[in-house]
Amino acid sequence: xxxxxxxxxxxxxxxxxxxxxxxxxxxxxxxxxxxxxxxxxxxxxxxxxxxxxxxxxxxxxxxxxxxxxxxxxxxxxxxxxxxxxxxxxxxxxxxxxxxxxxxxxxxxxxxxxxxxxxxxxxxxxxxxxxxxxxxxxxxxxxxxxxxxxxxxxxxxxxxxxxxxxxxxxxxxxxxxxxxxxxxxxxxxxxxxxxxxxxxxxxxxxxxxxxxxxxxxxxxxxxxxxxxxxxxxxxxxxxxxxxxxxxxxxxxxxxxxxxxxxxxxxxxxxxxxxxxxxxxxxxxxxxxxxxxxxxxxxxxxxxxxxxxxxxxxxxxxxxxxxxxxxxxxxxxxxxxxxxxxxxxxxxxxxxxxxxxxxxxxxxxxxxxxxxxxxxxxxxxxxxxxxxxxxxxxxxxxxxxxxxxxxxxxxxxxxxxxxxxxxxxxxxxxxxxxxxxxxxxxxxxxxxxxxxxxxxxxxxxxxxxxxxxxxxxxxxxxxxxxxxxxxxxxxxxxxxxxxxxxxxxxxxxxxxxxxxxxxxxxxxxxxxxxxxxxxxxxxxxxxxxxxxxxxxxxxxxxxxxxxxxxxxxxxxxxxxxxxxxxxxxxxxxxxxxxxxxxxxxxxxxxxxxxxxxxx
Amino acid sequence: xxxxxxxxxxxxxxxxxxxxxxxxxxxxxxxxxxxxxxxxxxxxxxxxxxxxxxxxxxxxxxxxxxxxxxxxxxxxxxxxxxxxxxxxxxxxxxxxxxxxxxxxxxxxxxxxxxxxxxxxxxxxxxxxxxxxxxxxxxxxxxxxxxxxxxxxxxxxxxxxxxxxxxxxxxxxxxxxxxxxxxxxxxxxxxxxxxxxxxxxxxxxxxxxxxxxxxxxxxxxxxxxxxxxxxxxxxxxxxxxxxxxxxxxxxxxxxxxxxxxxxxxxxxxxxxxxxxxxxxxxxxxxxxxxxxxxxxxxxxxxxxxxxxxxxxxxxxxxxxxxxxxxxxxxxxxxxxxxxxxxxxxxxxxxxx
Numbered sequence: 001x002x003x004x005x006x007x008x009x010x011x012x013x014x015x016x017x018x019x020x021x022x023x024x025x026x027x028x029x030x031x032x033x034x035x036x037x038x039x040x041x042x043x044x045x046x047x048x049x050x051x052x053x054x055x056x057x058x059x060x061x062x063x064x065x066x067x068x069x070x071x072x073x074x075x076x077x078x079x080x081x082x083x084x085x086x087x088x089x090x091x092x093x094x095x096x097x098x099x100x101x102x103x104x105x106x107x108x109x110x111x112x113x114x115x116x117x118x119x120x121x122x123x124x125x126x127x128x129x130x131x132x133x134x135x136x137x138x139x140x141x142x143x144x145x146x147x148x149x150x151x152x153x154x155x156x157x158x159x160x161x162x163x164x165x166x167x168x169x170x171x172x173x174x175x176x177x178x179x180x181x182x183x184x185x186x187x188x189x190x191x192x193x194x195x196x197x198x199x200x201x202x203x204x205x206x207x208x209x210x211x212x213x214x215x216x217x218x219x220x221x222x223x224x225x226x227x228x229x230x231x232x233x234x235x236x237x238x239x240x241x242x243x244x245x246x247x248x249x250x251x252x253x254x255x256x257x258x259x260x261x262x263x264x265x266x267x268x269x270x271x272x273x274x275x276x277x278x279x280x281x282x283x284x285x286x287x288x289x290x291x292x293x294x295x296x297x298x299x300x301x302x303x304x305x306x307x308x309x310x311x312x313x314x315x316x317x318x319x320x321x322x323x324x325x326x327x328x329x330x331x332x333x334x335x336x337x338x339x340x341x342x343x344x345x346x347x348x349x350x351x352x353x354x355x356x357x358x359x360x361x362x363x364x365x366x367x368x369x370x371x372x373x374x375x376x377x378x379x380x381x382x383x384x385x386x387x388x389x390x391x392x393x394x395x396x397x398x399x400x401x402x403x404x405x406x407x408x409x410x411x412x413x414x415x416x417x418x419x420x421x422x423x424x425x426x427x428x429x430x431x432x433x434x435x436x437x438x439x440x441x442x443x444x445x446x447x448x449x450x451x452x453x454x455x456x457x458x459x460x461x462x463x464x465x466x467x468x469x470x471x472x473x474x475x476x477x478x479x480x481x482x483x484x485x486x487x488x489x490x491x492x493x494x495x496x497x498x499x500x501x502x503x504x505x506x507x508x509x510x511x512x513x514x515x516x517x518x519x520x521x522x523x524x525x526x527x528x529x530x531x532x533x534x535x536x537x538x539x540x541x542x543x544x545x546x547x548x549x550x551x552x553x554x555x556x557x558x559x560x561x562x563x564x565x566x567x568x569x570x571x572x573x574x575x576x577x578x579x580x581x582x583x584x585x586x587x588x589x590x591x592x593x594x595x596x597x598x599x600x601x602x603x604x605x606x607x608x609x610x611x612x613x
Numbered sequence: 614x615x616x617x618x619x620x621x622x623x624x625x626x627x628x629x630x631x632x633x634x635x636x637x638x639x640x641x642x643x644x645x646x647x648x649x650x651x652x653x654x655x656x657x658x659x660x661x662x663x664x665x666x667x668x669x670x671x672x673x674x675x676x677x678x679x680x681x682x683x684x685x686x687x688x689x690x691x692x693x694x695x696x697x698x699x700x701x702x703x704x705x706x707x708x709x710x711x712x713x714x715x716x717x718x719x720x721x722x723x724x725x726x727x728x729x730x731x732x733x734x735x736x737x738x739x740x741x742x743x744x745x746x747x748x749x750x751x752x753x754x755x756x757x758x759x760x761x762x763x764x765x766x767x768x769x770x771x772x773x774x775x776x777x778x779x780x781x782x783x784x785x786x787x788x789x790x791x792x793x794x795x796x797x798x799x800x801x802x803x804x805x806x807x808x809x810x811x812x813x814x815x816x817x818x819x820x821x822x823x824x825x826x827x828x829x830x831x832x833x834x835x836x837x838x839x840x841x842x843x844x845x846x847x848x849x850x851x852x853x854x855x856x857x858x859x860x861x862x863x864x865x866x867x868x869x870x871x872x873x874x875x876x877x878x879x880x881x882x883x884x885x886x887x888x889x890x891x892x893x894x895x896x897x898x899x900x901x902x903x904x905x906x907x908x909x910x911x912x913x914x915x916x917x918x919x920x921x922x923x924x925x926x927x928x929x930x931x932x933x934x935x936x937x938x939x940x941x942x943x944x945x946x947x948x949x950x951x952x953x954x955x956x957x958x959x960x961x962x963x964x
Binding site: 232236238239241243260275277279280283286288289290317408411415453458460461471 | 669
């Protein structure tokens with residue numbers, strides 16, 4: 001890989017050319033953006049999955065439509081590790097611009113499969129080379145010249161399958177799944193796979209030391225990306241209004257949601273039980289979400305950092321005027337435009353306090369595609385229960401990459417539409433005060449526009465208001481309302497998804513992390529145990545405000561390492577604001593913020609250095 | 614009138630055709646300056662809603678931020694209200710209408726709230742023909758921040774401090790016509806008759822109604838040299854048509870000379886009769902409407918009346934083809950697909 005920071009070779013000492021490496025290596029497909037390699041990469045990934053071997057894929061792509069280098073790294077891991085790993089042992093070199101560096105980055109004993117005229121043999125003599133005349137093979141099986149660019153990608157799937165001993169039948173059924181109902185497309189693509197497979201079988205006498213062998217570790221699992229999973233969550237939350245503005249890497253959340261709504265939510269007469277609006281900007285998108293939430297809809301938007309910045313003012317209105325809405329933030333690398341196609345966890349602090357004044361927000365932090373689905377629908381319940389905007393923070397790594405997962409389960413509880421008074425309720429009560437805490441849970445009752453009762457209306461405003469929703473500048477009325485909002489936020493600790501103690505034993509050392517950091521951290525904990533004999537504890541945070549268990553976890557350890565993917569230790573900072581003063585000094589940070597998904601080795605090394613191991 | 618009074622009872626207050634007295638349409642006490650044009654507009658909204666017999670709780674009152682945007686508090690207390698953030702009335706209204714398109718939605722914005730900070734949302738609302746009444750209470754200045762020019766201030770008009778405006782005014786009516794609003798008019802807060810008829814017709818319309826109402830600011834823009842003052846409007850107001858509105862429930866026959874009157878059949882069966890004051894003015898001709906407005910700027914005339922109307926164009930709600938019931942209150946049985954839906958999705962992801 002051309003990106004120098006990938007520090008290839010760090011783990012290369014583990015094997016030599018002669019040793020058989022089974023189900024524990026990475027494949028790096030180096031192509032050019034816009035070459036249409038995405039579906040070939042997906043077929044390759046699903047073929048390994050089809051062999052029953054745990055697998056993950058990372059698309060490292062540029063912010064560009066066509067022409068710049070892109071890498072797709074597939075990791076097969078018999079132990080089930082799905083985080084990014086530094087270094088790939090198998091290279092598929094199809095991009096002349098990066099081929100030299102990609103080859104130099106291979107570990108000793110690695111494998112390079114490449115377009116033969118790139119002549120990569122000149123750069124190394126300690127890797128195994130498999131030159132393939134991709135263009136010639138493609139031309140022979142694909143008479144239509146304009147399709148060749150795409151078909152060529154399938155040829156390398158066949159070559160790789162043969163070299164790594166992937167069962168051709170598994171590739172075939174994966175392809176059949178991908179091109180269901182398109183027999184012609186299937187025939188063309190499988191023809192290309194087979195041509196590549198046959199070429200490799202005939203020409204290459206030397207075997208590569210890397211093997212994919214059948215396992216049974218993917219039975220009952222699915223493969224999906226986090227954005228599609230969020231869309232599914234929204235669908236089963238019964239979302240009715242979606243307002244959005246396109247932005248990488250969140251766009252496919254709304255695209256997935258829209259596809260699902262069209263599939264499952266059009267009535268027999270052709271009318272839609274939903275509305276999706278592509279807004280003029282993120283200001284309008286969040287404005288529409290709040291307008292709809294106010295009028296009773298389950299409304300959502302999806303965005304990323306720059307959009308979050310634009311949504312700041314409205315988020316404060318949602319908090320203060322107590323209006324539900326769900327905002328998916330698929331985090332990318334900031335500040336400013338940053339690196340739009342690279343991942344980070346650097347929106348946490350700005351989202352937690354998004355907007356001016358004393359504003360704070362409920363944030364859900366899914367750590368898997370399954371939680372993207374589950375928190376996707378739970379967010380709507382929480383938003384209506386708490387009458388406030390709820391943010392779901394994922395990131396590009398989780399959102400745009402394919403992940404293995406257990407199947408999603410159908411929600412077991414009905415929708416929680418929160419505290420809403422009907423006309424009959426109003427008739428009985430003789431009226432209501434919108435922001436009065438009548439139940440002691442710091443949440444008032446609201447009415448929806450259209451409630452047919454003379455006492456149903458109230459005046460929603462972002463200016464100072466009292467518990468009857470009347471305008472006020474009176475100090476005591478203002479503080480009473482702000483204090484109630486603080487109590488509501490406090491109560492939310494018990495309503496949001498609690499943390500998961502991956503391990504909470506007797507170690508003096510504990511780890512805290514959230515989101516995609518989890519994959520690398522769990523792998524790192526195995527390193528730490530194996531290499532340093534330290535069996536550290538770990539708790540994964542799943543929401544803000546922080547549940548009390550997180551305080552207890554910190555209290556029961558001497559040192560807490562907070563691992564996160566941003567420069568400024570945002571999660572640690574948020575924890576410091578929340579923890580008792582005597583606990584704060586326990587926190588130390590392991591940070592990763594180069595735009596690539598965090599890897600286990602980096603965590604292990606930084607931890608070892610900080611611990612003096 | 615729908616109600617009958619017993620012979621011996623003392624006559625109650627006058628009620629409208631749904632049996633409500635005008636009191637039920639009133640709002641809170643205005644905190645705007647005495648003589649502010651906005652207060653007169655609130656009064657006309659009350660009159661129009663009362664006379665049209667709109668059920669108050671079937672109304673959503675929207676606004677942004679500014680003097681104008683405070684006014685929803687001064688009419689129709691029984692209606693649901695949302696005073697949003699500065700310049701974002703269009704976006705919030707869009708969301709609210711998507712959630713419940715069965716409501717009558719009336720928004721009150723200002724010239725700053727619309728033509729400067731809110732321009733982005735405003736023009737896209739126009740494009741969508743969002744079914745709502747969008748009123749700009751236009752006084753050419755920022756009142757709450759004490760008298761800066763807004764983007765609708767006319768070229769050459771003068772602030773109290775003597776500062777001359779050297780930028781051209783944005784004509785929100787010309788803009789609205791060009792971008793897709795389907796009922797566009799201008800009135801003057803001091804013209805009770807014209808404004809009331811315009812508002813009643815607006816209530817009958819389906820689609821975006823954009824009304825630019827010149828509404829003098831007595832504190833910051835009512836002096837000599839202002840083009841948004843009472844005096845200037847009294848001298849320069851040039852109606853292009855005279856409005857006559859006959860509601861669907863009114864049983865009135867009016868004789869008129871069809872050559873002089875342009876009659877529009879409204880969505881709810883009411884009828885809007887526009888007596889031509891400007892020769893042969895056709896309010897369905899978009900290009901002519903924009904040209905007429907552009908020319909009026911050169912002649913220093915403030916044209917008022919209904920400039921453009923189109924009762925055929927589909928609204929945003931039509932385009933989205935949503936169900937007849939409000940989306941916001943659809944039951945779970947409609948909005949959450951069954952388990953079989955999830956099962957089929959999972960099957961497709963097993964690879």
